[in-house]
Amino acid sequence: xxxxAASTQFQSAEAPRTFKAAIVMGVFALVVFVAFxxxxxxxxxxFQWSKPDDVIHIPDFIVGSSLVGLAIGAILILIAAxxxxxxxxxxxxxxxxxxxxxxxxxxxxxxxxxxxxxxPFAFILGNAIVLAVPIALGAMGGIMSERVxxxxxxxxxxxxxxxxxxxxxxxxTDSLLLGLVAAMVGAALLSxxxxxxxxxxxxxxxxxxxxxxxxxxxxxxxxxxxxxxxDGERSNFPGTFDITPIPFLSDIPIIGPALFENRLTTxxxxxxxxxxxxxxxxxxxxLRARAVGEHPLAADTVGINVARTRFWWVTLGGVVxxxxxxxxxxxxxxxxxxxxxxxxxFIALAVVILGRWHPFYAAAAAxxxxxxxxxxxxANQVSPGIPTDFITMVPYLVTLIAVVGFVGRVRAPAADxxxxxxx
Amino acid sequence: xxLELRGITKRFGTLVxxxxxxxxxxxxxxxxxxxxxxxGKSTLxxxxxxxxxxxxxxxLLDDVVQNFKGPGDAMxxxxxxxxxxxxxxxxxxxxxxxxxxxxxxSALGVLNLDEARKRVREISDRFGFDIDPDALVEDLPxxxxxxxxxxxxxxxxxxxxxxDEPTAVLTPQETDELMGIMRDLAKAGTSIVFIxxxxxxxxxxxxxxxxxxxxxxxxxxxxxxSAGSLATLMVGREVDLNxxxxxxxxxxxxxxxxxxxxxxxxxxxxxxxxxxxxxxxxILAIAGxxxxxxxxxxxxxxxxxTPSAGSIHLGELDITHSSVREVxxxxxxxxxxxxxxxGLVGDxxxxxxFMLNKSYAPPxxxxxxxxxxxxDRLSDELISDFDVxxxxxxxxxxxxxxxxxxxxxxxxxxxxxxxxLIASQPTRGVDVGSIEFIHEQIVATRDAxxxxxxxxxxxxxxxxxxxxxxxxxxxxxxxxVDGKESREKLGKMxxxxxx
Numbered sequence: 001x002x003x004x005a006a007s008t009q010f011q012s013a014e015a016p017r018t019f020k021a022a023i024v025m026g027v028f029a030l031v032v033f034v035a036f037x038x039x040x041x042x043x044x045x046x047f048q049w050s051k052p053d054d055v056i057h058i059p060d061f062i063v064g065s066s067l068v069g070l071a072i073g074a075i076l077i078l079i080a081a082x083x084x085x086x087x088x089x090x091x092x093x094x095x096x097x098x099x100x101x102x103x104x105x106x107x108x109x110x111x112x113x114x115x116x117x118x119x120p121f122a123f124i125l126g127n128a129i130v131l132a133v134p135i136a137l138g139a140m141g142g143i144m145s146e147r148v149x150x151x152x153x154x155x156x157x158x159x160x161x162x163x164x165x166x167x168x169x170x171x172x173t174d175s176l177l178l179g180l181v182a183a184m185v186g187a188a189l190l191s192x193x194x195x196x197x198x199x200x201x202x203x204x205x206x207x208x209x210x211x212x213x214x215x216x217x218x219x220x221x222x223x224x225x226x227x228x229x230x231d232g233e234r235s236n237f238p239g240t241f242d243i244t245p246i247p248f249l250s251d252i253p254i255i256g257p258a259l260f261e262n263r264l265t266t267x268x269x270x271x272x273x274x275x276x277x278x279x280x281x282x283x284x285x286x287l288r289a290r291a292v293g294e295h296p297l298a299a300d301t302v303g304i305n306v307a308r309t310r311f312w313w314v315t316l317g318g319v320v321x322x323x324x325x326x327x328x329x330x331x332x333x334x335x336x337x338x339x340x341x342x343x344x345x346f347i348a349l350a351v352v353i354l355g356r357w358h359p360f361y362a363a364a365a366a367x368x369x370x371x372x373x374x375x376x377x378x379a380n381q382v383s384p385g386i387p388t389d390f391i392t393m394v395p396y397l398v399t400l401i402a403v404v405g406f407v408g409r410v411r412a413p414a415a416d417x418x419x420x421x422x423x
Numbered sequence: 424x425x426l427e428l429r430g431i432t433k434r435f436g437t438l439v440x441x442x443x444x445x446x447x448x449x450x451x452x453x454x455x456x457x458x459x460x461x462x463g464k465s466t467l468x469x470x471x472x473x474x475x476x477x478x479x480x481x482x483l484l485d486d487v488v489q490n491f492k493g494p495g496d497a498m499x500x501x502x503x504x505x506x507x508x509x510x511x512x513x514x515x516x517x518x519x520x521x522x523x524x525x526x527x528x529s530a531l532g533v534l535n536l537d538e539a540r541k542r543v544r545e546i547s548d549r550f551g552f553d554i555d556p557d558a559l560v561e562d563l564p565x566x567x568x569x570x571x572x573x574x575x576x577x578x579x580x581x582x583x584x585x586x587d588e589p590t591a592v593l594t595p596q597e598t599d600e601l602m603g604i605m606r607d608l609a610k611a612g613t614s615i616v617f618i619x620x621x622x623x624x625x626x627x628x629x630x631x632x633x634x635x636x637x638x639x640x641x642x643x644x645x646x647x648x649s650a651g652s653l654a655t656l657m658v659g660r661e662v663d664l665n666x667x668x669x670x671x672x673x674x675x676x677x678x679x680x681x682x683x684x685x686x687x688x689x690x691x692x693x694x695x696x697x698x699x700x701x702x703x704x705x706i707l708a709i710a711g712x713x714x715x716x717x718x719x720x721x722x723x724x725x726x727x728x729t730p731s732a733g734s735i736h737l738g739e740l741d742i743t744h745s746s747v748r749e750v751x752x753x754x755x756x757x758x759x760x761x762x763x764x765x766g767l768v769g770d771x772x773x774x775x776x777f778m779l780n781k782s783y784a785p786p787x788x789x790x791x792x793x794x795x796x797x798x799d800r801l802s803d804e805l806i807s808d809f810d811v812x813x814x815x816x817x818x819x820x821x822x823x824x825x826x827x828x829x830x831x832x833x834x835x836x837x838x839x840x841x842x843x844l845i846a847s848q849p850t851r852g853v854d855v856g857s858i859e860f861i862h863e864q865i866v867a868t869r870d871a872x873x874x875x876x877x878x879x880x881x882x883x884x885x886x887x888x889x890x891x892x893x894x895x896x897x898x899x900x901x902x903x904v905d906g907k908e909s910r911e912k913l914g915k916m917x918x919x920x921x922x
Contacts, residue, residue: 303495
């Protein structure tokens, strides 16, 4: 018997002739070329690679803003043309092409915004990372849950729980570490509720998740207005973890300060993301977890306890998401605010999908969202005339391009969201 | 290893799926469990495998009573199972699937995939399986996937191997190879329980046969017993295994398909330049192993898929790009291959299912409302004409047995004035009594001078019904032969050998 692969089972694959990506890229390229180049601003823009006090100082790069627009616009038009040619020859475009496209488009935008001003790379990158941490950790929790087949809509609630408990417990006990632990335990308990309802009682996972979100929002709002608002000094003033530079590594130009001058919560995220990847794809437990999320009956027939596997992965996912919540308070602003997760849990949900249920891709997607937040803040400072809503939109448009590049190749765990009912 | 089941009883609500079943399988024996669809064979094996908890009785291995709480216990005790629907993770590699649940690890639970590959290669080489440990399971043809299942069981040192309807997805050649593997395994000391409803296979490979009917053991048989007596034991009455067809003069206009090409979900040509004619009063059977484009061909014929090239003519009418409703209005009856997914709405009543394809027109509709009186009268007629065993027309379709569900579909499609009948797997998962009835109805449609296309992976069904046989392989029609062609030649064609 032959072992011909099914994908080659039929006559020659007929790749679809789709110009979607080429058209979207072409439009963007023209916008950059015309708006940032031809009608761009003549003032100079300063690209600051490093701060003046850095150990290794790279000189600033000064160039005309409209010149950058013209140059990058031309590069983008070239990329769009390559993509179009590939499409017409029915050849697949490599995924990294859209990443390169997005990278150049963002540089052009920065140069346009900062005309007559400076682009502080270390500042933007560093803040993007800090802002991405809660989203990324929320997404890691989501991945852990969805990889075993439980859709976790309650990431938002877990972030909020983590943020609240970290602030309050940290403040009352005067120990940030206890606050961190409380955040993880609290969010894990919330996960257990989701797991129990979804796995044991087979309640629709989406409904349980939505209810949990509403519940947490209501409870924390209530406690905030009735208690924290009046007693903030004692119960909502935990402070934040210290910023701890890592020797030597933090001296690397450009990325050093952004990556290695951070708070504990950020470092934990740096550790958790690769560790999760390792566990999912390199260990026995990860293999079993993925089996449960793909084909629970098959997992059951080889003696894997589906319910138990799902329960613990969902619960541990809550621990990670709770950590993300703590990053919002004691890892960043140092106090709890009403509904302070502000939809980041839902963004994390999107990040899980955009990141294809993979820790590294999801982390990259989270970084994109972190970048969009800091971009709004920074753009407001350097170009006060431009509507910030418009600026905020740009990274999402970049995301759109990325998604156009990825479309059709995203596949969720096969049993995601499906309860497993034993015979 | 000797396996013994004593008084196994399993109930689902009021339904007794297994009633006090006794079974002894000796070491190194191929023991066939013969029974119709729904006789309770799979339930029994799921009890043995620890997937279901029995309501009574005990399982003994080498005369020691076992107490399985789950499949893990059964496997540890030496029972392996190849399920009818493969228990493989499509996105995992062969090696990952084989070791899942029993993974070789180095420190800290890190997977040792080299060791996993070695285990696969060892067993694969021993039995000549030719399986690449690093291939993704979803890329393998079903025959290879089944071998992965066997490797999976053997890698866990299975001493008793249960094969649940293993030949359903195989070509005749692959079936022969599987039987060779079963004999090799038995010779090496493995006890084999071979579950099937196919008499031919039982006679070919079994050492002993236990026949199950309606959840109870009805007797033992020898492989030398005649097919007729085995069938009688299995069904509980005399069965006529032959289909009777009268000679019919062929009409002129029928279905004419030329150069039909369909691009499938994965952007491959799943139907590739297919041409054939079917005249009135003729049954053309499309044979072939599952997944060679038959499903897509049928869907293209009825307007569910848009062909990328070629044409479909029904008499003088071009229906290549017609909508499903236009195809229905042109008089095409369609029995889809999966009645639960495409043939019926399980949560609708029998009467509602009867009106699915004509819900918008008389006699079922009167203006914008349903003509209930007419519908109920017609439903009762269809129920009696097509012998649908149901408490009544208001019973939900999902509560009927597989055979009766299929009769509902057949009744709905055949009760119209047809110009063409397309029947895809018309008797899959249907009891022998219903098979006889449905075959009679299909032949009657042909005898009435209508063109009929049946699509079937069951060679027995194809040879019983067809006037001509077209064999599909990898999206192409590899040849069209007479309905009396030999099984050997058909089997070769199904494996892609043009004759």
